[in-house]
Amino acid sequence: MGIRRRLTVAFLFVLFCWVAAWLAARLLIVSAPLEKADAIVVLSGSSSFVERTQLAVHLYAAGHSRKVILTNDNLQGGWLSSEQRNPFFYERARWELERLGVPPTSIEVIGTPVHSTQEEAMVVSNYADSNGLKSILLVTSAYHSRRALRTFRRVIKDRVTVGLVAVPPGKETPKPSTWWLSLRGWQLVPGEYLKLVLYESRGAF
Secondary structure (H helix, E strand, O other): OOHHHHHHHHHHHHHHHHHHHHHHHHOOOOOEOOOOOOEEEEOOOOOOHHHHHHHHHHHHHOOOOOOEEEEEOOOEOOOEOOOOEOOEHHHHHHHHHHHOOOOHHHEEEEEEEOOOHHHHHHHHHHHHHHHOOOEEEEEEEHHHHHHHHHHHHHHHOOOOEEEEEEEOOOOOOOOOOOHHHOHHHHHHHHHHHHHHHHHHHHOOO
């Protein structure tokens, strides 16, 4: 095989891998917007709480809902000297919402600790039933969006309309075109497919 042919084969192989990686990332990203919802629900994500709360503020300001709900993943961040402690991420998310203009009276935290998207869907479902919510608009990161929407719709079924808006990748998560160049990308994209497989087989994620 000549050098030119080898280079052509190598180029086509690299191109195929890039397209496959881009497509794999894009397939994880879904959207189901709602014009109006009884509440915006910001899903927990210790490493992505800033981008999620900022999107929630945008949706709140645009009038999609007058209520923002936070869940509690029971994880704490770094030391905050002003508090003299390690605040929980849901606390940091609340402070970020308030800093960006959401009134404290419009924010509510579901205190029950959750450790998976499945548990998150269950506590939000219980909250919706107890408070008469008929529609919710989920906010999460891009690569989590497909699994989150499927999980919530499976748990809540037809009792509550579930919509979703995802933060575009490229802020706190890598872009679909370059995710494979970073360690975080390998944690997110292949990790999501593994969780989707487990979800389909056990319904637990």
